[in-house]
Amino acid sequence: MASLPLAPATSPASRLSRAAGRGRRKTLTAYLFLTPFLVLFCVFVVAPIITGLWVSLHDWNPLLPRQPFVGLQNYIELFTPGSLTSGDFWESMRATAIFTIASVPFLLVVPFALAVLLHQKLKGGTVFRAIFFAPYVLGVAVIGVIWKFLLDPQSGTLNKVLGAMGLPDSIPWTVDVPWVWISLVGVTVWWTMGFNTVILLAGMQGIGSELYDAAAVDGAGVWRKLTGVTLPGLRPVFMFITTTSILASANMFGQSFLITAGAPGDESRTAIMYIADQGLKQSQMGAASAMSYILFACLAVISVINFRLQRERS
């Protein structure tokens, strides 16, 4: 839109209509550029969001000839104790909550400690940064089968190594509480800590050195600089990684699926695991869609609370 000054001297009216024509052509060009993406976006993002709601209002079993409209019945059943799905669903929500609450603090504290170490500008720092990040590029299936093997209570390496060192060698890492939670959280932290570390490190590098110099002039030691300069400076970054970590943990699937298979009983079966199973294996698509919207609503509420809390503190 920068070429207007070149317009020749014509009457205001015709200039206006020509500008409108040009605007229309520009709009057409822009949508030509956008069409390939928008087609995909509408079919696989916008339509599913609406279809999901629609399905959740039906008794949607693809194996049956009809999918009758049932209104809010799927939602009501999930909130009715003793109904077919509510017990299992809320148990899976409980598992998701336990995992999220147990993992998120470690996903913030451990990467923060690593970022502080990496921020000391040592030689070879980027090599360590790459090593810490490396597990994150592996898929959850690789992580899952690896740790299923290492943590197996009978034949797993960890118990055998503990035994060889004279320590307890029959810890039920993958089959009993609270060990399944320790395993799932430990594996997840091991797998993904590099992600938050890299983000925190970039945040630290963005804090101006003059702030540290000023603190040093005031006689601040290492600890005072950390709490007085680094942490306040990282507040927006922490806000970001808290939100993304909560969302990632609440969407956990592969670790439970492969390492514990939900054991003991269904205690470590997460919400996503239950929704995928109900919707795609048991053909209860209506109920499963309703569950995914309830999970979505919970996550939205948590995100808003988190956002408010962080903003109030600053």
Next chain:
Amino acid sequence: MASVPLALPHRQTSRRKIGTQVALYLALVMIALVILTPLVWVLLTSFKTNFAAINDPTNPLPLPFTTDAYSTLLGSSEQPIFRWFLNSLVAATLQTVLVLVTASLGAYALARLEFVGKRIVFGCIVGTLFVPPVILLIPNYLIVQNLGWLDTIWAITVPHAAGAFGIFFLRQFFVNLPVALEEAARIDGAGEFRIFLQIVLPLSRPALATLAVLTFLANWNDFLWPLYVLLSPENLTLQPGLSILQGAYGSTYYPVIMAGAVIAAVPVLVIFTVAQRQVVESVANAGLKG
């Protein structure tokens, strides 16, 4: 560098500095060992015999050394891992191409063209960045089923190419490109498509490369979606394939499962080694923008 109190005399300072450095390196090496040991252990286990893996589980070395696990895998007709490898490669490549083409075209319009409805379109795209993927799981299964795409490569390449991340990521990059070159081309009468193709895309090579790597990794590593939309053994990709291997070889043939994990891990580790800086820095920037 925050660790040197000012008041100490100089010699003491430097001695303390060396002490701190040694402690720091020790800590870093320890953490690196925690990360690398399990991975090395898996690699070594994949070269063990089943007998050694079970009866001498604390010995890290594969004695006797054997590639039996790999030949078992490659010779299996029920779990055709070479086929899975090819499927993963084709799917990841296809989705990467699809994302690069559609996202770069769309991002150009959002970054450089003025048009009616621009803010609404951009708002909708950004809004879906916050929609958790579980919302799309069941309806997308139905859509893919209605398209007749279940158990085909389209199911694992097209739907996830529609995500908002790519177009958002490239728009950020395009917006920050200098407009001078484009203005010059426009005065010379170049159309928008030529400007896009001959000026903007060549200038955006680093961003396109980063997006390509991230998309490839995401598709290669995807587990939940292909686990449910791929059905026949010969159509699987490596990630759901690993879950099948775990079921088939249980807790008695660990070297075979570990060999499968190695085969699935090596390509992404190679890509990461080559494109380490791009991957790490794109993640770092994500935090600064958020």
